[in-house]
Amino acid sequence: xxxxxxxxxxxxxxxxxxxxxxxxxxxxxxxxxxxxxxxxxxxxxxxxxxxxxxxxxxxxxxxxxxxxxxxxxxxxxxxxxxxxxxxxxxxxxxxxxxxxxxxxxxxxxxxxxxxxxxxxxxxxxxxxxxxxxxxxxxxxxxxxxxxxxxxxxxxxxxxxxxxxxxxxxxxxxxxxxxxxxxxxxxxxxxxxxxxxxxxxxxxxxxxxxxxxxxxxxxxxxxxxxxxxxxxxxxxxxxxxxxxxxxxxxxxxxxxxxxxxxxxxxxxxxxxxxxxxxxxxxxxxxxxxxxxxxxxxxxxxxxxxxxxxxxxxxxxxxxxxxxxxxxxxxxxxxxxxxxxxxxxxxxxxxxxxxxxxxxxxxxxxxxxxxxxxxxxxxxxxxxxxxxxxxxxxxxxxxxxxxxxxxx
Amino acid sequence: xxxxxxxxxxxxxxxxxxxxxxxxxxxxxxxxxxxxxxxxxxxxxxxxxxxxxxxxxxxxxxxxxxxxxxxxxxxxxxxxxxxxxxxxxxxxxxxxxxxxxxxxxxxxxxxxxxxxxxxxxxxxxxxxxxxxxxxxxxxxxxxxxxxxxxxxxxxxxxxxxxxxxxxxxxxxxxxxxxxxxxxxxxxxxxxxxxxxxxxxxxxxxxxxxxxxxxxxxxxxxxxxxxxxxxxxxxxxxxxxxxxxxxxxxxxxxxxxxxxxxxxxxxxxxxxxxxxxxxxxxxxxxxxxxxxxxxxxxxxxxxxxxxxxxxxxxxxxxxxxxxxxxxxxxxxxxxxxxxxxxxxxxxxxxxxxxxxxxxxxxxxxxxxxxxxxxxxxxxxxxxxxxxxxxxxxxxxxxxxxxxxxxx
Numbered sequence: 137x138x139x140x141x142x143x144x145x146x147x148x149x150x151x152x153x154x155x156x157x158x159x160x161x162x163x164x165x166x167x168x169x170x171x172x173x174x175x176x177x178x179x180x181x182x183x184x185x186x187x188x189x190x191x192x193x194x195x196x197x198x199x200x201x202x203x204x205x206x207x208x209x210x211x212x213x214x215x216x217x218x219x220x221x222x223x224x225x226x227x228x229x230x231x232x233x234x235x236x237x238x239x240x241x242x243x244x245x246x247x248x249x250x251x252x253x254x255x256x257x258x259x260x261x262x263x264x265x266x267x268x269x270x271x272x273x274x275x276x277x278x279x280x281x282x283x284x285x286x287x288x289x290x291x292x293x294x295x296x297x298x299x300x301x302x303x304x305x306x307x308x309x310x311x312x313x314x315x316x317x318x319x320x321x322x323x324x325x326x327x328x329x330x331x332x333x334x335x336x337x338x339x340x341x342x343x344x345x346x347x348x349x350x351x352x353x354x355x356x357x358x359x360x361x362x363x364x365x366x367x368x369x370x371x372x373x374x375x376x377x378x379x380x381x382x383x384x385x386x387x388x389x390x391x392x393x394x395x396x397x398x399x400x401x402x403x404x405x406x407x408x409x410x411x412x413x414x415x416x417x418x419x420x421x422x423x424x425x426x427x428x429x430x431x432x433x434x435x436x437x438x439x440x441x442x443x444x445x446x447x448x449x450x451x452x453x454x455x456x457x458x459x460x461x462x463x464x465x466x467x468x469x470x471x472x473x474x475x476x477x478x479x480x481x482x483x484x485x486x487x488x489x490x491x492x493x494x495x496x497x498x499x500x501x502x503x504x505x506x507x508x509x510x511x512x513x514x515x516x517x518x519x520x521x522x523x524x525x526x527x528x529x530x531x532x533x534x535x536x537x538x539x540x541x542x
Numbered sequence: 543x544x545x546x547x548x549x550x551x552x553x554x555x556x557x558x559x560x561x562x563x564x565x566x567x568x569x570x571x572x573x574x575x576x577x578x579x580x581x582x583x584x585x586x587x588x589x590x591x592x593x594x595x596x597x598x599x600x601x602x603x604x605x606x607x608x609x610x611x612x613x614x615x616x617x618x619x620x621x622x623x624x625x626x627x628x629x630x631x632x633x634x635x636x637x638x639x640x641x642x643x644x645x646x647x648x649x650x651x652x653x654x655x656x657x658x659x660x661x662x663x664x665x666x667x668x669x670x671x672x673x674x675x676x677x678x679x680x681x682x683x684x685x686x687x688x689x690x691x692x693x694x695x696x697x698x699x700x701x702x703x704x705x706x707x708x709x710x711x712x713x714x715x716x717x718x719x720x721x722x723x724x725x726x727x728x729x730x731x732x733x734x735x736x737x738x739x740x741x742x743x744x745x746x747x748x749x750x751x752x753x754x755x756x757x758x759x760x761x762x763x764x765x766x767x768x769x770x771x772x773x774x775x776x777x778x779x780x781x782x783x784x785x786x787x788x789x790x791x792x793x794x795x796x797x798x799x800x801x802x803x804x805x806x807x808x809x810x811x812x813x814x815x816x817x818x819x820x821x822x823x824x825x826x827x828x829x830x831x832x833x834x835x836x837x838x839x840x841x842x843x844x845x846x847x848x849x850x851x852x853x854x855x856x857x858x859x860x861x862x863x864x865x866x867x868x869x870x871x872x873x874x875x876x877x878x879x880x881x882x883x884x885x886x887x888x889x890x891x892x893x894x895x896x897x898x899x900x901x902x903x904x905x906x907x908x909x910x911x912x913x914x915x916x917x918x919x920x921x922x923x924x925x926x927x928x929x930x931x932x933x934x935x936x937x938x939x940x941x942x943x944x945x946x947x948x
Contacts, residue, residue, distance in 0.1 A: 165672040165712035172677035180684070180703070191705040196661050197727040198604060207665040207704035209723065214713045255602050259613040261667055261721045266571040267791045271578035278586070297586070298613035299597040301721070306571035306789035307620045307769060308719055313711065315667045317615065317723035319704075321603040363713060383712035385673045385786075 164386055166363045185329045187452055189249030189440065195321055204324050208247055211261075211315030212238040214362045215414065217381045220268070220311045221374060222398050222410040232273050233280030234416035235314050238359040240284055240295070241417040242442065243318040245494065249438040251328035252320045253425040254293050258285070260300030264312040268380060274302060277314060287349060291422035310380045326428075330452045332437040332497045332523060338460065339506055340492030340520035341420055344467035348514040349422050353406050355415035355469040360443045361487040365413055368477035369394040394476040405468035412469045420494045423510045427496070431506060437497035441489040446533060447542055449495070453529050460521035461534040464491030481537035490535075492520060570792055572769045591735040593858055595655030595846065601727055610730050614653055617667075617721030618644040620768045621820065623787045626717045627780060628804050628816040629679070638679050639686030640822035641720050644765040646690055646701070647823040648848065649724040651900065655844040657734035658726045659831040660699050664691070666706030670718040674786060680708060683720060693755060697828035716786045732834075736858045738843040738903045738929060744866065745912055746898030746926035747826055750873035754920040755828050759812050761821035761875040766849045767893040771819055774883035775800040800882040811874035818875045826900045829916045833902070837912060843903035847895040852939060853948055855901070859935050866927035867940040870897030887943035896941075898926060 183191040184204055195203035212219075212235045219231045240258060247256070262277065285295045295318075344356030357365070367382070367390060374381070374392045382391050396402070398410030405412050428435070439449045449458055470488050474481065484490060496506060503519050510517035531542040589597040590610055601609035618625075618641045625637045646664060653662070668683065691701045701724075750762030763771070773788070773796060780787070780798045788797050802808075804816030811818050834841070845855045855864055876894050880887065890896060902912060909925050916923035937948040 166710040172680070180705075183705075193702065193704055196663065196700070196702050205663070205704075207663050207723070207725070209665050209667045209705070209707040211667070211669075211707065211709065213709055214711055217713050257602065257611070257613050257725070259615050259723050259725075261615045261617070261723070263617075263669075263719055263721070265789060265791075266578075267789060274578070294602070296599065296602050298599055298611075298725075299586075299589075299615070301615040301617065303617065303619055304572040304769075305620055305719065306792070307623050307772075307787065308716055310714055310716060313669055313714055313719065315669070315707070315721070317613070317665050317667070319613070319663070319665075319725060363710075366713075380791075381713065383671060383673060385671075386712070 160390065164363050164367065164390055165383055184324070185327055187330045188327060189330060189438065190246055192250060192327060202324055203321055204327065205319065205321045206247060206250060206252065207317060207319040208243045209315065209317045210242040210246065211313060212242070213359050214366065215359050216312050216314050218362065218366050219414060221378050221381050222414060224378065225398050226410070229272065229276050231414050232276035233283065234414055236277045236280030237284045237416040239314045239316045240281060240318070241419040242359050243316050244421055245419055245440050246442070247318065247320055248420055248424045248494070249328060249440050251326050251428060251432060252322050253421055253428055254295060254320060256295045257298050257319045258295050259298045259317045261315045261317070262300070262302040262312065263305040263309045264302065265306035265309050266304040267306055269312045273312070288421055291349060291425060293421050293425055326432055328432070328435055328438050330437040332453050332456060334456060334523055334525035336436050336497040336523045337500045337503055337519045338458070338521040338523070339496045339498065339503055339517055340464065341423065341494040341510055342464055342516035343418055343489050343491060343493040345516055346514060347418065350418065354418045355405065355407065355412045356418070356467040356489065356491065356493070357413060357415050357469050358417045358442060358489055358493050364477065364487060365473050367392055367394070368479070369396050369409065369413065369473055371395060371397050373397070396476065402468055402472045404471065409472070412472065415469070418493065420515070423513050423515050426509045427506055431498070431502055434502050435496055435498050439495050441493050441495065444486060445488050446485040446490060447531060450529060450531055450542065455526055456529055457524045457526035458521065458531045459524065459534070460532070462518065462520050463533070463535055464516070464518070464520070465536060466490050481535065482540040485533055485535070485540065495520065497523065566796065570769050570773065570796055571789055590730070591733055593736045594733060595736065595844065596652055598656060598733060608730055609727055610733065611725065611727045612653060612656060612658065613723060613725040614649045615721065615723045616648040616652065617719060618648070619765050620772065621765050622718050622720050624768065624772050625820060627784050627787050628820060630784065631804050632816070635678065635682050637820050638682035639689065640820055642683045642686030643690045643822040645720045645722045646687060646724070647825040648765050649722055650827055651825055651846050652848070653724065653726060654826055654830045654900070655734065655846050657732050657834060657838060658728050659827055659834055660701060660726060662701045663704050663725045664701050665704045665723045667721045667723070668706070668708040668718065669711040669715045670708065671712035671715050672710040673712055675718045679718070694827055697755060697831060699827050699831055732838055734838070734841055734844050736843040738859050738862060740862060740929055740931035742842050742903040742929045743906045743909055743925045744864070744927040744929070745902045745904065745909055745923055746870065747829065747900045747916055748870055748922035749824055749895050749897060749899040751922055752920060753824065756824065760824050761811065761813060761818045762824070762873040762895065762897065762899070763819060763821050763875050764823045764848060764895055764899050770883065770893060771879050773798055773800070775802050775815065775819065775879055777801060777803050779803070802882065808874055808878045810877065815878070818878065821875070824899065826921070829919050829921050832915045833912055837904070837908055840908050841902055841904050845901050847899050847901065850892060851894050852891040852896060853937060856935060856937055856948065861932055862935055863930050863932035864927065864937045865930065865940070866938070868924065868926050869939070869941055870922070870924070870926070871942060872896050887941065888946040891939050891941070891946065901926065903929065
């Protein structure tokens with residue numbers, strides 16, 4: 137049993153006692169940097185393009201030297217636990233469709249960064265507690281996947297459903313896990329290998345708003361940082377009401393330590409708190425399908441600002457100073473999370489995307505045309521910063537909340 | 543909260559009150575036939591060979607009409623929960639290597655049934671509770687996968703590790719889930735489409751013993767039926783000791799309702815009870831690599847007797863009477879499970895493989911050569927039965943425990 141020191145009781149909406157944030161993540165059993173996972177996989181083959189965003193291997197099936205293949209795995213994470221809570225509170229089954237989209241897009245939008253926009257092969261792995269998750273939830277997830285694939289097809293993007301496994305695993309899974317594996321094959325000379333240059337500009341693509349291919353307003357949240365976001369924002373009444381939605385070995389003070397109920401309205405946003413947090417991860421596939429087709433040989437790097445947020449790019453550069461000085465105004469959902477958690481803004485930028493979840497590194501001359509393509513599909517885009525040579529790697533974020541050095 | 547009727551308290555080792563077995567499965571939140579999962583996926587495309595053991599689709603990547611592709615997903619199921627309990631009881635980390643093998647073989651040995659022995663692309667999805675599962679467990683699983691792949695390589699079988707996802711998901715996962723996705727590409731004319739014929743014999747391949755490519759005795763258990771096997775066999779002392787290893791919404795009477803501790807010895811077996819149940823799922827890859835190479839055009843069907851046990855073949859036949867009248871003597875692990883659960887033998891054959899986990903349907907003239915190949919690799923094999931034409935599908939099992947009709 138992990139226990140908090142009694143001398144530091146976490147107070148939401150207060151800076152009276154700001155717990156060290158690393159400790160808070162560790163006490164909740166998550167880390168945004170996954171140090172010990174990385175230590176466990178040391179020594180594994182890094183593939184053909186070690187600096188690419190995904191692991192890229194030879195095309196073992198055809199053996200053709202001009203081609204390569206990627207198999208990518210990711211899922212909706214603990215966002216499924218929030219979907220469960222929201223569904224139980226409101227009876228609204230539709231949130232499960234969003235979970236289906238999350239589990240797909242967390243894969244496809246990593247694959248975009250390697251330069252692929254399909255065709256993709258998609259396989260799903262769902263583990264559920266049958267006592268709590270009935271067939272109607274599975275149907276909603278499956279039809280959500282089908283609808284997303286159909287919608288992408290309208291933009292020329294092929295995602296083929298190849299089957300999957302749904303297991304009854306109540307002894308291991310409290311509610312439900314929704315994961316996907318998505319694979320693709322591509323020409324090696326179309327791979328974006330991440331060779332970011334001094335003097336590159338950074339084009340950011342907004343994570344929020346309503347793209348042409350979205351039915352409703354997207355809060356911009358993605359599927360990262362959900363253990364923090366759920367517990368920091370939601371009201372402690374859910375602690376006793378839904379014990380199946382959190383780790384019973386985490387100290388009670390860290391569980392649902394915020395002030396909001398899922399139906400509460402946050403002043404600046406057009407969705408209730410639950411739906412704001414459950415907004416399906418926006419895909420950039422339709423936008424990037426056109427951009428990669430026209431500009432793949434001009435793009436020096438593409439970064440999916442998922443786990444690690446705006447700091448993610450730091451894994452892919454060396455001797456470069458990244459300056460992000462023209463960011464989007466942070467969408468309301470991130471203001472809500474900060475307000476409820478009291479997390480320092482400097483840290484917020486390393487957990488959440490804060491406004492854009494995809495960024496392209498390229499020469500400035502390409503920027504206007506790239507931004508135009510995004511705008512045409514209803515996705516806001518702009519030059520959010522630039523790179524300059526330096527003797528080591530560093531990142532400066534000049535934001536509406538202050539300037540932060542990393 | 544699911545509660546048992548007080549009038550029927552489950553007594554292990556006793557037939558005083560045999561609970562309806564379907565009820566017992568349902569109360570534990572599992573089913574061997576997954577009715578409601580199947581209802582949720584009705585309407586999904588069944589692929590190019592609807593009667594094959596795996597879903598088979600066109601080779602979307604190359605578009606070549608002579609080829610097809612399969613993406614398959616499965617995992618170690620709740621066997622990981624038993625590995626956790628055993629590791630906590632004994633400190634023996636090595637059981638996690640077995641879990642890695644389970645999560646691979648539950649895929650590859652389904653793929654065998656479609657006619658594929660690789661090359662395979664392997665991707666893993668691990669969701670863990672970081673409070674309970676440290677990096678050393680992850681390392682053991684990853685090195686276990688690597689060792690298994692290396693061992694298969696010595697038999698000419700290519701399994702390429704393509705990466706994977708390891709997520710900290712303590713709010714959803716009590717201990718750890720270990721799943722894999724394995725894909726392959728193959729010639730369409732090499733697919734085993736399951737066209738089982740009257741007068742075919744059934745060759746069964748033993749699930750237990752020690753194959754040339756195994757380091758120790760294999761109990762034959764595979765990775766199916768583990769919710770039942772764990773709770774029916776293990777002692778109730780684990781109920782209060784390891785609450786993290788079972789679904790707290792299941793009635794206490796159904797949790798660890800057996801008599802055995804993991805270190806207890808079962809008279810007829812060379813392993814303690816824990817290791818008997820944790821025996822890694824045997825793969826038939828080295829055996830089938832040679833058999834499929836020589837006999838692929840003479841094989842009418844291949845069945846992996848996983849979920850559904852000896853009844854599995856019934857999904858793949860019509861107007862055929864399957865008679866299994868020369869089965870292997872049931873390995874000790876299944877006798878242990880039956881002794882502890884009091885389950886009817888008729889049912890045992892529909893949950894566990896009971897002696898052979900793979901069976902080939904072919905003309906009798908091919909049997910001797912096929913059996914010889916298996917024996918050469920230390921895998922016992924024999925003709926375990928035959929098929930005859932009938933006006934409907936049925937199965938007869940003539941076993942050491944009686945004759946059963948399905």
